[in-house]
Amino acid sequence: MAPSVLQNGGFLLAVVGTAALIAATGTSKWSVRDRPGDEEASLYRHKGLWQDCATTFSGFTQCGSLQGSSVLKPLFCIKGAFWAVRALMIIGVLLSVLGAMMSLFSLVLGSLEDSTKARMCLTAGVAIIIAGVCGITGASIYASHILASLKTSTYGGGHEASAQGGTPTYTFGPASFVGLMGGNVLVMAGILKSMAFREIMKAENAR
Template sequence: MTVTTFQLMGFMLSSLGLFLISSACAMDMWQLQDRSFTLVTSVYTYSGLWRSCVDSSYGTTECRPFYTILGLPATFQAVRALMIVGIVLGAIGVLISICSLKCIKMGSTEDGVKANMTLTAGVMLIVAGICGIAGASVYANQIVSSYMTTTYTSQTGGLNQMGGYTFGPALFIAWVGGAVLLIGGGLKCVAFKGYNATYKAAIQKQPVYDESRTEDGRRDKQYV
């Protein structure tokens, strides 16, 4: 496969991964709780990184944003930070990927500069993917830790130990988006190796002028 193919595949996958983690960050269903089998009014309770929502049995949905920042747990704020850093790095990496494509001509940009830009984009995309996977994993660990300890009153009047939150679809989207970003960044790094090798081979074939001059005063043209 050519360098351009690796670059295009890495760009498309990284763009898809950036879209997925951005969508997951904006979604509300990071954790959800099904209480439809109880006698309470609320049927579904779910929350995300920015607000919590309740679906009632009457078909209405009410959401309330998290107005406070200092009052939130430190791990919750860490998940927010990881997702935001992943989105920012992914967006910058995608923009650099566009500029580093071999099939795009930008003035007199040399192949060596584009090779370095390809490597930079690949590293940034890999870090962005790690941030997305890490953020979703930390959030999932919180859900698992509190699953068995969260209780509520069931129909029989006792405490139901299975009343904790479970994984929402946004978690899986964040995991998939982070993995796709990792693959896209890896393809960018592979493209850098081929790009760099091609550039060095082209440099060795370019003509150079030495300091010696011929009898008529012109520089002698030699190849290296």
């Protein structure tokens, strides 16, 4: 396959994956409450990495900052796991942006030597792959805590407690899927950039 096709494909996937990772990191719908209605007359509640929000029946949404272990429950009993998810997503965003920018520069700067372009492709590919792994890991950690919360609710009387105004039960929100998808797309983009590096070096050595 032509190196230009691999480079362009890797760049486009990197842009898509980066956008998905940024959107997932910034949104407040990583988890949503699966039983509507509580003492606050909320239509539904949803949590992100930064905010805990409640939307009323009138359509008004009010959000508060996610600070303190009591706000993180029932999903995260261990506060360090939540901070790990935050850190992984931020690192993923930064590396994906850096990789996408390097990928763009290797495409638009036509005066560069092939060996320099190849090194930029490889560096961008490695950065993008690491970004994708960070996104996948962060989303997976969050998902594992949701699953643990659901299991506790199912086998520990959680639904009854929720119906009586006790600890609410949360399930998967769209942002967790977007983060996971973005991470996988970034890994694919990084693989294409690495393949482009190999093809560029083959073409240069054949001369």
